[in-house]
Amino acid sequence: MVTSIQSTPSSSPRPTFRAGLRAGIPVAIGYIPIAIAFGLLAQSFHLPNVITLSMSFLIFAGASQFITVQLLMTGSMYWEIILTTFILNSRHFLMSASLSQRIESTSRKLLAAIAFGVTDETFSIASTRKEASSGMFVLGLNTVAFLAWNVGTWIGVFLAFGLPSSLQASMGIALYAMFIGLLVPSLTTRPVFVVASLAVSIQAMLQWWITPFFPISDGIRIIIATVLAAGIGALVFKEEEAT
């Protein structure tokens, strides 16, 4: 453990926190437009402002918030939305597990605060920076991302009045563009390609063969396709090819 030579036992928390804030700036810049798109989308579906704003404040998970708005508008049941969100967020379990091995801080309060800000983007920064062994650094990183996400949501919600409805309608694609942007670059690995193709095929079968006879909601179809595709992938690819 070479790192322990440099880091004094309690490497002064405040500068470390500030270093984390700086490290999070790229994430913050990326979050603002997506959060604006979220605010606009929620507005175009006439979701009450206080609900939209409290989603960004209390949930702080982009994909979940977008899909929640989408599912609400297609009339899904609340328990389906909650289950879909849970499945969608189970990926954070892995990220937090990986962080738990990295972060040397043991304060449970600090760890609980860090946990709230674990996202795909903050995690990808934290896992590439040596300083992330300090809890304060990760907290700083998560904090700036959280602030940007909320500021963006406010802008989106209150900007919506001034925007033409045709532009608001175009915002519906934002969520899917984000998903496509996250998935497509990973498709070059074979296991990922196979799992993604499986999920799409299962979705297509459920949508066009099963749903006409036994109505299944969007949320349930997402859950079935995800669990089956990831489960088959885990059975077929025995080696540690799954990244």
Add this chain to the structure above:
Amino acid sequence: MMSLFLLVLGLALVTYLPRLVPLLWLKSLVLPPYVKRFLAFVPYAVLASLIFPGVLSSTPTFSSALFGGMVAASLALLRVNLVVVVMGAVFGVYIFQTI
């Protein structure tokens, strides 16, 4: 309104728990390899099943949605920043609809 707020609280809970539990209690726990691989595949499986067929009905018309999806996929293949992918797709749909 009240029930919507309760939904938000429920969502906050199921979002926070998977983030919290490993940080507080997983330092010692070892997951079986199958579960690890399953969890590693979940992000991709969930993204794929979210994209299709939802993307096709994400804008007022099927053709503009298809166009937006293709713009996003092309930009993503070029590995540009995620913000550019999102903005490009929104702009693409907007142009497609106004023409």
